[in-house]
Amino acid sequence: QVLKNIFLPFPAILGHEGAGIVESIGEGVTSVKPGDKVLMFPLPECRECSSCLHPKSNFCLKERLVSISLTFFHPIYGTSRFTCRGRKIYHLYGTSTFTEYTVVHEIAVGKIDDDAPMDTVCILSCEVPTGFGAVFNIAKVTPGSTCVVFGLGGIGSAVLMACKASGASRIIGVDIKEEKFPRARTLGVTDCLNPQKLKKPVQEVVVEMTGKGADFAFEAIGLIDTMVATLESCHPSYGVGVIIGLAPTNSQLIFDPMLLLSGRTLKGGALGKYKTRSCIPKMVTDYLQKKINIDPLITHKLPFESINKAFELLQVRTEQILQDFRYSFL
Template identity: 55%
Template structure:
């Protein structure tokens, strides 16, 4: 076969190889006319160099084709110059039009109160302003279990999961903030940067968020997941219990590429939700007294936030005394179990503090403890924050005098953080060792053991279980 200065090392079919060989023989006369194989080599190199310049510079100068040129595929190529051979990548015109459906494993919940089923699903390519992400690690959150048990009503079948870290596999048309290869955290609270909520300094609930939506679909009203010929619903715009997922580009943010995914995935929900509830929502002051109801991963993160804010007394409340050692390790000064007292827990806390705590946090999601947390606050200026996801279709009843006297009752979603602005900073703080995540992770399991992870959660034997792929 005639020598060529450029050899493509893609896997070739026999038919393609025969075409290459025939093409080489047919060009022998042209090569002789051009002065031999050395001149022909220079011509070929010049051609590929010009094509490279055209793709990278000329096409990218036009707004209408910039996305296509930026997302062209690259072929592995080996350049031969004399006896020296070295690999390079040369762009070839395979634009977004040719992105393929990916088949992968996902944990599908077909109906409530049933185990997850590991299925092969089809994940469609990202559409305009969407990103397809390869999930590297995902945490099991109590909010996911609320869907399983029916406490949070969502359509079935569905792929749950919302606390994860991954790598961008491909992007849709119009995506400029992310590119393939970026390490990212999916965001169940997006940040479009344009709506009234994003532009306000008072909150973080982007109007484009999908929390509480009964649709379970992407913005165009369709799903990117298919299993056994049936569309599978998305969960709060993330759906991370799968090897690949598709999210809107406002619902993912680039993070430090060196950050360990099996650790920083907790910043996607649990840690940020609790830590921010203390620092962002309640704005705990130095020297204050705090009470935290519920010592799961989020509750322990609240304790970490209170400690970081300089609280002088942090009272941890839980009916599982086995969690007290971890709570004290992370900053709790007192730990109490309501089962050890005959009187209501809010009276116990008032008795411990005089007139009630400065700040209380309900991190369970139970109506009764929400009222108890409010009643445990200082009657005149106490602040109580609801952090746990409330049960669906339930009303709360309380004495309005609890608020009339001066207490403040607040809610907190994702710790009050503006997601795209704050998540990269939180990851950077973790990398600088400003806080720890390891104590929150009690189990690291392969993705196939997702049901075991939920069993540990329900039995109170885990704080955070992380699934790896």
């Protein structure tokens, strides 16, 4: 109901990340064949547009992550590819993975190793590269540095793991749900802050804790207030802030330009700046070879018919959570 109130027309098949087995292919498809295990990506890689051809870009111009008004139809075909009893069913980001069968364009699919466990590597189609890439590709966290992470959910947890792997000496985790703190500490957090229990804005507390501000700050929530707090938490001369969270539609980010003039940097990037088809299947191989470990990011595994139970475990209370976080920064 929350999603319906925000932007999504129903009926729709949700789900933006997933792994599956190719059942059949259309005319002209050459990169995968029936029987292949694949990941499905909300950000495609057409390998033809100026973004795909640029060595530093991954934001394919055929994407439908940001163009919300167009996400409901298949992003390539421009129409719905789903029907049920003659009724149109809407897509989500061209993947719609909460279903036994889906329709995905070739440029949004990447072949992975045959022995990959799909119930684990599915999170490599978005969550893991988004968090890892924010650290490795966008911020480029350095050994001995101080990091602050706003939001300790799935992507925030991936950010924590990557910060620790990069050699950060201090990692400050910020969240209003203190039940997340014990797990965050196991992933590398050294200090936990709940903005609702502080006597001053959390960014001021971070600056005091670090002396002048963090070397790197990450926003993994999707609120304007936390985005500004992320920037203000950075060291004034060389701090780097990275926006990961998706802000509400038509939001405007407003901050004092002096925050940048002194030397801070504010960055962003989708799916960690990884070229999806070219790079992410290699992460699956790295997982199988135990070069990376994504197991700690999975807390529950349920069968498809228990999807509503999965949402209950997530405690989906989007409106209340956003309000709580927003008010804690006022």
